[in-house]
Amino acid sequence: GRAGTVRRLAVDVSPLRRVNQAIWLLCTGAREAAFRNIKTIAECVADELINAAKGSSNSYAIKKKDELER
Structure with a gap:
């Protein structure tokens, strides 16, 4: 047996989902960078x-993305 190990498989994903996920990751990164920081959200989005x-x-x-594809 595999003892409950989860193996992730590469699957085809719709183009819309790829775009949505990319935008979501960008927004999340900007939000986390701006949290408890002097920088404005606009600067964080730009960075x-x-x-x-x-x-x-x-x-x-x-x-x-790299973490998910690993």
Whole structure:
């Protein structure tokens, strides 16, 4: 037996779901960055978008995507 290990399988996902998930991750990252911080939410959204566009691991969205795909 597998002793209850969960194996994640790659499945096809609709394009709309991919877009929705990307936007949700960007917003969540910006919200977490702005929480208890001097930076405005606008600055945090801008930073998150720039980091995600670069593919930087500083981006919450990129980190979560890599974590899910692992």
